[in-house]
Amino acid sequence: MEMKTTTFKENARTAIADETLQIELDRLSFGFPEKRKKAVDRMPEFEQLREQARDIKNHVLANLDLYLENYEDRVEKHGGQVHWCRDAKAAREQILKICKAADAKTVTKSKSMIGEEIFINDFLAKNGIEPIETDLGEYIIQLRGEPPSHIIAPAIHVSKAQVEDAFRRVHTDLPADRNLEDPAALLQEARGQLRNKFLQADVGLTGANMLVAETGSNVLVTNEGNADLTYALPRVHIVIASIEKIVPTLEDASTILRVLARSATGQDMSVYTTFCTGPKRFEDPDGPEEYHVILLDNGRTDLLGSEFEEILRCIRCSACLNHCPIYKAIGGHAYGWVYPGPMGAVLTPGLIGMEDASDLPNASTLCGKCESVCPMGIPLPKLLRSWRTRHFEAKPTRSLGQITLKFWAWLAKRPKLYHKVNGLIIATLGALGRRKGRIKWIPFASGWTSKRDFPAPMGNTFIQQYHKGARGDTSGRRLREVKK
Amino acid sequence: MSEAIPTSPHVGLFVTCLVDLTRPSVGFATLKLLELAGCQVSVPVMQTCCGQPAYNSGDRSDTRDIAKQVIETFEEFDYIVAPSGSCGGMISHHYLDLFKDDDTWEKRAKNLANKTFELIVFLSDVIKTNKINGQCKTTATYHDSCSGLRELSIKDQPREFLKNINGLKLVEGKKSEVCCGFGGLFCVKYPDISEKMLDEKVDDILQTETEMVLGGDLGCLMNIAGRLTRRGSEKEVRHIAEVLADMTHGPGIAAPEKTEA
């Protein structure tokens, strides 16, 4: 996937002009939040669960090295192998090595954000192995040659007609006269196509919603059942997961499951929650013969111990995307890299660097909706602001906006001058616009006036009027002047 | 608040830069409300801005300087009140974050934070005034500003006060809690996204078919008012303090001067 974070503003403009996308985003911003609210209202202990989920993950991060060692030991005891990878490249090569050893021609994949992060599909394809996405949404965008635009609903930007177009283009055995008007017909078509792929695959590649240190299990959560067919049918199961996915025990996993689905889709529980531990046992009639875990760092250890550590609690539920007015306005692709929305705006600079991703933490009103719905209590606005601070402090060159701000701060520190200078500006603007009440264009403020009128100031500042003894038009009693 | 409230508390009015510069009427309305509630109010001339623009753009060192100035100017008052959830929240929630490695200033910031309130919260939850009983024959909808709503939990208090305004009928917008797209510098830096968000807000407001839009933060209100006039709407936009203080005879935000009758 091409990185497009540096053209964020353009991406956003394109997205806002895309009518099909806007219809889907409207639907999303209405649907998910309402469902989440219903599910939360049905669970009186939800706030307590949130707090515990947060505490569990903090505890894990504080002891991450120990839990990872314990987890690795358990996986190995159950006959699986753990491969530690510092970066995306190492992870890709390790996966390829396992696939080659298995003489793999096709690899089925169940949706994994880590898979996106390491661009595994392109890499496998280049090496002659066909990767097949099996989550319906992922499958649709794979056919369209696009990256996902949402973490749990990757094809949220695609209309039904566009799904049909993609199927007709790629499924060459699909009769032209077959009616695919009904979404259920599209579903049957996809099910049939993917069924064969599941049965033929040599390797199944899944992500992991969690890794359980107590047992060495990986947890897979889906609604479709695609992850289960991905690990259960092929001869080799590869799990790709980043190091912060650890939870201590099955009980801790259960707590996080309770906040995960409710925050994500508004379900009480996703349909399929699976705990996989090692390869098939001697007596098992089915299951994979090999079990590998790719444990990926790829920048996480740099975030540990930094002011951004809290983002490592993220469980990728998408609640922050679903409730974000910015995401709602521009969709996921505009963010330009793998992780969209508020969590992406915090995580992406940590993974690809702030130089390339500087728009992401800035393109936010810090309205705080994301934090209010985050099941892991991640203070997203605070972390966005922290990126701004890092960027500001690291960057010697200043944009015009920053110079203006710097001047404002300089002025604010000199109250007497501040009141004089602003008094003049306000008097001028007031004289210009008071009659009409608004000003349609102000030089150097076109960012404002290109979209909205500037309400004309009343003419004199409050401080000026007040200290001349004015009381506005109040009839309130006179008070003692206290000047400092 | 566990401490007893002084009988006539001395309040330092932090008027906020936007009110000071563009809409003094909100300042006077605030003054009137505080006095009606039995407070003695002072307006220190040394006040400028709370430092939020610098803070949100990552400029910690300027923010710290400005914060120190605000602390020095206001720390002697019994209470500090601002007619803005955004600036109030800056002082009561974010100043603390600035002095993590400076015990003396952290203490002073904390002292200030503990007695700084947004106007409506102060009137409703601290001083618990029962002196609000204006008159305003209109239908209005209320926009919940983000910092007020989510940092300071301002939701019911303004609505409760508005019930005491004779003749005012409140109609809730479906998206009253959704951000208007102002975001300080955000709206000029990302005008297209801001416009998109703002239009959703304005659409929601128009859907209520009310005559007036109220809110507690001038930034949002200027943003909303400017878009409403740009779209040709003459809806009256006001800070809630003006309505509660019964001071609504001047023009609304971005509205033309009223011609003398």
Added chain:
Amino acid sequence: MNDSRDEILAKIRTSRSGPYVVRNELGTIEDRLKNHPRNVVPARGDGLPEEQITKFKAEAELVNATVTRVSSNIDIPKEIAKYLADNNLPSRIKHAPSLEHLDWSTTLMEVCHGIGEATDEVCVTTAYAGVAETGTIVTYSDQQNPTTLNFLPPVHIAVLNAVDITGSYEDVWTKLRADLGSKDQSVNFIPRTVNMITGPSRTGDIQQTLLLGIHGPQRLHIVIVDEKTP
């Protein structure tokens, strides 16, 4: 590979002295792993056994599963035959080896057993437990219970003993540890695969419309049996 392992662990250890580390407030890791304390468990699944059964049924039906109840094992094949006939479904079933003890000859269904295959139309499996909180059934893999049966066919029928309906997921872990735990419990008790299943397969990926049965079964029918299977 070992280098990466050591590097990652070393970086984590160094970072643990950083200024933003959240301190450990949940005790030592040994304690947590060994005692696996319960966190907040919602009260929703609490109740007397009969109440839990009622709750289980209500919650399962909310997520589009169907639930019936029979009094004894003898009734299971007949109930399944009836369900298939009532819904115009094929009367060819494949059941898990764990259900071989049932007398399938009392119906006219074509019956076989084994692991899941592409051609399966209806599979019948044993549920290890039910969770009242969310109407979830829990199955696990072993010689008698192939995993694939739960996922490949369009129709999945699960046989669940009433006594195995618990309140919460935590209750299931407790039961699993007790039933399968060896001396070194924390290592060996967990089966290769534990599946929690809450309703039939679904997707919202086509225009955010809810559709059932994308990869997993389109129907999930749960037969609760009052008499405990031997």
